[in-house]
Amino acid sequence: MDAIRSAVATLLLSCSPALNAAELLYIFDAQCGACRAFDRDIGSIYPKTEEAGIAPLHPINFKEVHGKIIALEDRQVQLDAAIVGTPTFILINDGREVDRFSGYSRDELFWMSLQRLLNRLPSPQ
Template sequence: MALGFRTAVFGGIGALALSLLSISAASAQELRLLMIEQVGCYICAAFNRDVAPAYEASPEAQFAPLIRADLRGPLPEGVTLTSRPFVTPTFILLDASGTEVDRLIGFPGQDFFWPYLNQMIDNALADTTG
């Protein structure tokens, strides 16, 4: 999709928004956003302060609920990554089987986070719907 998910929902682009909303609830629950973080990470703290509360209430969270894991701890059960993260925060989009489909390393602020995340979700939904 040329336009991001957030643009489609909030920008009033009717046909695109309707197509996204018509995706079944099962498809929406197939994605998860894994945040790799660690204690003492000031960038993780900035994300948790500035973005996490808005994320939980966002349309993006409906398509990819946020889950978390510690950088040096075990991954959630069933998660398969292309490589072990080494930077915090790292955001990894997972499909229904828990396999990594895309990754954002770091958090350079919400102005970059939202468009990149939306592109990740758009790409994943396009792969699952056609």
Template sequence: MRAFLFGALALLAGSIVPVGAWSAELIMIEEPGCPWCRAWNEQIGVAYPKTEEGRRAPLRRVDLTEPWPEDLKDIRPERVTPTFILVDAGKEIARLRGYPGENFFWPLLDEMLDKLDSRQK
């Protein structure tokens, strides 16, 4: 039993996120009736929280038709939906306007996360 537990812990160790790494989030600006938001939700949204990217930058949805959140006051609001804004410690790192389709979204998100990595070094 002990060997099993140590083996399980060793497997999990690769997915442990260091303390402080949770300050980043991916803000998704969306609005009701947005067909590109719907496409993103169907193609990416279901899987996103289960991915490494989703763990590094959890998704936070902001409805364009609602008042801009107070804690994002230093982030420039957007009019295009969907827009994805990578934020770390209250500062914008990168922005992606629109949804280019699932084949392009992941590489573009990786570029955004690379900017986050270079900022944290």
């Protein structure tokens, strides 16, 4: 599984500089057990992965989300739908939501779900 993940991430990184416009928003709540498990299992290693080169992780406290708008440091992101639970992972590209998934139970499921999101990024022109 790691070899496949690595090969796909390498291919995506080499194909398009536009992919650098992607970000993975991580909506969390400090009281959320699944969020704490994600932080423990994935949070510290994610920045070292090839996926982070495609879509850097951007943690956002659920309390900072206002309806379908997330205010980032330098801009606002309009979401397709409101956040209903944590953790929620939202892939954005050029400021627009591409896709999302919610929940965390195991690292393998996170990586598979993330790969599904990354596969939705636009192909290079």
